Amino acid sequence: MMRYDRQIKLNEVGVSGQEKLQKSSVLIIGVGGLGCPAAQYLAGAGIGKIGLMDHDRVSLTNLHRQTLYGEDNIGEFKAKVAKEKLQHLNSEIELVAIEEALTIENAEKIFSEYDVILDGTDNFETKYLINDACVLTGKPWVYASIYKNEAQLSVFNYKEGPSYRCLFPKTTQQNISCEVTGVLGVTPGILGTFQAAEVLKIILGIGNVFSGKLKVLNILEGTEQVLTIQKNPAVIEKIRDQGIIPVTNNCRIKDENKTYLDIREIFEQPRIGSKNVLEIPMSDLDNRLWEIPKDEEIYVFCQSGKRSKKIVELLRNDYGFEHLKNVDGGIETIILNPA
């Protein structure tokens, strides 16, 4: 208990609050820019059990914002490294590394083992999945999202409050992650820390939990807006009736063994969510040529096959990419479920 002295001293926490934290469990989905700082503060605070769910591995471009990882961890599973680092910070708590992706199949079972869910993900598909699984298992979830220097924060499904689908009933096709837009490391750091604060408030039953409201921050301008969210009981009822409603923004690629390069602009549809597709829009190609492996066979595609044909020729003739192949006929010929 000694290690928690500085928070136990607060009237809002006390010994009984500390016991609540020790009896509680939190699942962090995505141990990246948001999940790392959140996990550090929650482990430090003495949350009894923390689940660390991430199927991704540490890469060099993670290090400027994903504060749990070092250069020697590149290539290792984030969940495993995070568990080790956090166990070092607090040996008294239980840490569970889950090195798999959240899916419609596993979400409800995993959520049922935790009290609060923290969203550290970077795509809409998973955010809707978290939302629906939280509605079905009755768990509150702490949401944050970032677009460049702006961010959104809220708590959903808390004590019959609004859900994410109440806020955004229709999703966008513009699934733009920080990997693509760029982000200052501090932005997810700030948001992940806000998320950890909401988790502590929920578990301790103190303060005003940020439910029914959306905080919109602009880190550069230093501005903050609070918008109120109306609950839409019909959309929540629909989830209870139908179960998890898949968000089908992304389609799958037929051949998982080939490596693809998608040169379409990010608003072009359909998007592909497969790991073996590198996305570099034509408009950004000049800046990101270095991301394309030179010694690997790569299939380049666009919507129809015309633009990609030109790009293949250009990259072959001017930049020495010898293993590029054009996908004649475009995206429709390589996906499993064409429109």
Added chain:
Amino acid sequence: MNINVKYFGMIAEAAGKTEEVLELEGNPSLGELKDRQVKKYAIKDPQSVQLAVNQNLNTQVELQDGDEVAFLPPFAGG
């Protein structure tokens, strides 16, 4: 009437500003104001864009002179 409009995220980028005051003829509805700005700035995926009137999201109210309307897109990054 005058409406104070605020833009977030990629909408602010499309508009090239984070806020402006619009002088509107007649009494446009919230939907008409949305359509107008979507066209003006070529805002993508308008069905996903939520409007907040005087900081209240997901409402359908009649616009009044001096109202503040925020255009909010979903963000995905983390």
